Amino acid sequence: MPRIVCGDFNASLDKPSAALMATRFRPTQTAPTAFTALADHDGSVSHPYWPRLDRCIDYIWVSPDIEVLDSGVCFDTPSPADATLWPSDHAGVWADLAFRSEAGPS
Numbered sequence: 001m002p003r004i005v006c007g008d009f010n011a012s013l014d015k016p017s018a019a020l021m022a023t024r025f026r027p028t029q030t031a032p033t034a035f036t037a038l039a040d041h042d043g044s045v046s047h048p049y050w051p052r053l054d055r056c057i058d059y060i061w062v063s064p065d066i067e068v069l070d071s072g073v074c075f076d077t078p079s080p081a082d083a084t085l086w087p088s089d090h091a092g093v094w095a096d097l098a099f100r101s102e103a104g105p106s
Contacts, residue, residue, distance in 0.1 A: 002063055002066050007059070012056060028061075029072055032089050035047060036091065037058060062095075068095060069095075073091045074094050075087040075088060076092075
């Protein structure tokens with residue numbers, strides 16, 4: 001049965017939890033998705049010691065019977081009008097997937 005698991009896993013592939021997921025699923029992409037430093041109400045950066053988008057911790061995991069047609073990261077740039085305004089503290093992940101049919105000829 002095809003399976004998809006997605007979300008913020010707060011773990012890069014070298015961490016035990018993500019490595020365990022990788023024993024049964026594969027990530028559709030591994031480009032950096034976090035952390036995006038955010039500005040507080042006074043304009044100070046919330047996590048100045050974190051480089052922007054330095055690791056992948058957000059995934060779409062798919063079972064072997066799902067084909068990944070394309071996948072990537074979205075919402076990973078600040079507002080063109082305000083470089084301190086980001087969509088979130090994580091980028092989004094998207095994927096175009098195809099489900100392989102188990103049905104034989106009719």
